[in-house]
Amino acid sequence: MRPYFEAQAALVARLLGEEDRLAHALLLAGAPGVGKGRTGLALAQGLLCETPLAKRTGGMACGDCPGCHWFEAGNHPDFRPVALLAKDGKLAWEISIDQVRELEEFAALSAFRDGARVVLVDPAETLSVPAANALLKMLEEPGGRTWFILVTHRPDSLPATVRSRCRLVPVPSPEAAEQQRWLVAEAGVPPGDAARLVAWSGGAPLHARHLADPSNLTAYRRLLEAIASLPETGSVAVADTVAAAGVEQWYPLLQRWVSDLARVSAGASPRFFADSAPRLAQLRQRSSLAGLARASASLQRQATLLRHPLNPRLLLESSLELYLDAFRNRT
Ligand SMILES: [Zn+2]
Known part of the structure; x- marks a missing residue:
């Protein structure tokens, strides 16, 4: 298995080279949706690859040894992925302490295949506090060839104690041109659509791939239209339309919309929604740049609380109101 993008492959090869x-x-x-998990x-x-590094091509796993076969079949006995569990079709909010406790035995055993053992926690920012504390104990005394790999787009939201135990490895984002090539090759996106999808996704190619699916794209357009219809359409009516989407979908979209409107207000071109330039130009006349900057900052601050909103509908309406403030008070 290779990372999706070249700079990430080079990173993996470099890390393996210093094993x-x-x-x-x-x-x-690294940023969301750029292939950190991969x-x-x-x-x-x-x-976990059992071929000596010197005999592998490109510094990656060989793909051909027993270890690689186990891994690619999803049942390597010395590999433990820890992720959000799905229940009734919905993902849990957090990685639970029980999931981390299950690792304790694994970490205490010696390797089945006499090589490395690896735990991969992704997304690490969803570790519950007790889970993070339990993990911390294991990070403090890792066995000989045991590695813990934590993956996150929000390293600051991990407990400082966990962060300080880890070596921070920034995962590079691919260039827009490579993202577009990847979308065409990987997701079968028509070349003419790739640039727009990359822009809409805010430079997150995995999100862009998600949007390449026609039904996802339709849902996305509906969201965008609803948000673009503010303030003529009121926040309650817009919230009715938007509520069906998860917060992880509408929140970044609202943030990008506010950001683009602020850019247009400041005389720049939209970064995400070039197609909506006429609408943004209209709204520019009616909003204040200072108000948009305030809304943008508030949304950014609030983003750290998104993981588990107590009242999703309230969060939605109040977020829309933050944006609408930029139209009310034009100072
Ligand atoms: Zn191998």
Whole structure:
């Protein structure tokens, strides 16, 4: 398994090249939707690969040894992925302490295949506080060839105690041109659509791939139209339309919309929604740049609370109101 993008593949090859002195707890951090999880998997497989590094091509896992076969079949006995569990079709909000406790036995055993053992926690920012504390104990005393790989787009939201135990490894984002090529090759996106999808996704190619699916794109357009219809359409009516989407969908979209409107107000071109330039130009006349900057900052601050909103509908309406304030008070 290779990372999706070249700079990430180079990163994995570099880390594997220093395996002898590689920190046993790694925190892979980067922007959302750029392939961090895949990068973590490629690193895990590279550590578990049983072909000597000198005999592998490109510094990655060989893909051909027993370890690689186990890994790619999803049942390597010395690999433990820890992720959000799905229940009744919905993902849990957090990684629970029980999931981390299950690792304790794994970490205490010796490797089945006499090589490395790897735990991959993704997304690490969803570790509950007790889960993070339980993990911390294991990070403090990793066995010989045991590695913990934590993957996150929000390293700051991890407890400082966990962060300080890990080597921070920034995962690079691919260039827009590589993202577009990847969308065409990987997701079968028509070349003419790739640039727009990359822009809409805010430079997150995995999100862009999601949007390439026609039904997802339709849902996305509906969201965008609803948000663009503010303030003529009131926040309650817009919230009715938007509520069906998860917060992880509408929130970044609202943030990008506010950001683009602020850019247009400041005389720049929209970064995400070039197609909506006429509408943004209209709204520019009616909003204040200072108000948009305030809304943008408030949305950014509030984003840290999104993981588990107590009242999703209230969060939605209040977020829309934050934006609408920029139309009310034009100072
Ligand atoms: Zn291998």
